[in-house]
Amino acid sequence: MKKALIVYGGWPGHEPEKCTEIIKGMLEPEGYEVRAEYQTSAFAEDYVHEMDLLIPIVTMAFHFDPRGEIKKTAVNNVIKAVHNGCGLAGHHGGMCDAFRQSIDWQFLTGGQWVSHPNGIHDYKVNITKKDDPIMEGIEDFDYHSEQYYMHVDPLNEVLATTTFKGNEVWKLEQEPGSSSGDAYTTEWLKGVEMPVAWKRRIGKGKIFYISLGHFAHELNHPQMNKIYKRGLLWASR
Known part of the structure; x- marks a missing residue:
């Protein structure tokens, strides 16, 4: 039986506990034994190396450190496990806005969230690798959520993108989740194709x-659910 470890927590707005249950529901029917831990220290444990798949759901890690830090021993342990063959998979801020202070984490995952102009709104997801098994049979689709703008590794194999229109509003944050009141229309983003899904080794x-x-119920969106489940299984050892 394959083993997966979900480490959840962080900012509660991304509903990490609900996401954990949905992801367990994706993996357990596939024969996985899924362990869920509510502390980033779990990443430093020896049992990480027994896992076939690691899934972080810890946006900004607020429940563990107000700066969103993770101890170097935990990051180093995850990197060692992945380098030796364990899979790593995740979504939204739970993976690519998990530990803002860890450049090693960002170098591992291949991307870091930096903004979501317009907040939650309607946009289109475009499939760029229709011949990839993860994307097989999936066409471009409309989506209603945050449209992530990210800093990404050019080595990523991009599977899907979204295009910014240049009319999105960038609201500066006073603190996470709270606007400072300053806002700018992002004309300079018009035509930017931003990766939505990728894989890497x-x-x-x-x-x-x-x-x-952004919200747990989105993991049940038909295309999102199919892509995510296939991505989890692809990444797994």
């Missing part, structure tokens, strides 16, 4: 990420 390990999924 680090050593012997495989990594999958999808930026969708």
Whole structure:
């Protein structure tokens, strides 16, 4: 039986506990034994190396450190496990806005969230690798959520993108989740194609990420659910 570890927590607005249950529901029917831990220290444990798949759901890690930090021993342990063949997969801020202070984490995952102009709104997701098994049979689709703007690794194998129109409003944050009142229309973003889903390899390990999924119910969106589940299974050892 394959083993997966979900480490959840962080900012509660991304509903990490609900996401954990949905992801367990994706993996357990596929024969996975899923362990869920509510502390980032779990990433430093020896049992990480027994896992076939690691899934972080810890946006900004607020429940563990107000700066969103993770101890270097935990990051190093995850990197070692992935380099040796364990898979890593995640979504939205739970993976690519998890530990803002860890450049090693960002180098591992291949991306870091930096903004979501317009907040939650309607936009289109475009499939760029229709011949990839993860995207097989999936056409471009409309989506209603945050449209992530990210800093991404050019080595990522991009599976889907979204295009900014240039009329989105960038609201500066006073603190996470709270606007400072300053706002700018992002004309300079017009036509920017931003990766939404990608896969990559680090050593012997495989990594999958999808930026969708601000709320837990989005994981049940038909296309999102199919892409995410396939990505989880692809990344797994």
